[in-house]
């Protein structure tokens with residue numbers, strides 16, 4: 375199934391808001407020195423912003439690439455330490471998968487990730503609890519490019535992406551892992567970004583802030599000193615967890 379329902383768990387985000395003209399691109403499984411730089415170049419050409427869910431053990435192998443993602447205004451997020459299937463490990467290891475990746479990304483960037491996505495999109499209570507304990511919102515997706523496996527050819531990926539609508543959280547991959555085909559993602563990405571542009575859909579970042587702090591939300595963390603230089607589409611939105619009681 376490509377599309378998922380709007381909200382299954384109250385604190386898990388599956389879609390962004392419909393009203394603001396934004397879509398939310400997410401790239402999973404990196405960093406990968408073969409494909410992540412190409413994707414960053416294409417995003418930069420289109421002045422588009424995305425969230426990269428990184429695997430901790432690869433992040434520490436390529437820390438300069440992690441820093442580049444952040445320095446170019448994108449969001450660096452937690453995709454576990456080693457990308458184990460959440461249902462095949464003990465609760466203790468599941469929690470460690472979240473906390474170790476979080477520590478690795480914090481060490482590289484000097485700040486903690488704000489978002490977590492479980493590998494294979496498999497929700498596991500111990501992982502989600504750990505992520506929330508660390509202040510990370512669990513983010514899934516509403517539209518998958520299916521840029522992997524036998525249905526991951528460029529024409530099919532492009533066709534799926536053409537169905538993106540306002541508020542969609544789009545799942546893509548920027549790394550070789552399992553059956554991923556990130557080279558196909560690279561091939562179709564510029565065309566997809568052009569189509570979003572013609573539809574007045576803005577690829578944007580999530581932001582965990584209150585609605586009243588919209589101005590602060592427009593400034594990527596650590597870049598407050600050059601906020602005036604940010605292009606207009608560096609906008610973000612308040613996630614559901616920002617409105618929960620915790």
Ligand SMILES: [Zn+2]
Pocket residue numbers: 402403453457492493494
């Ligand atoms: Zn993954």
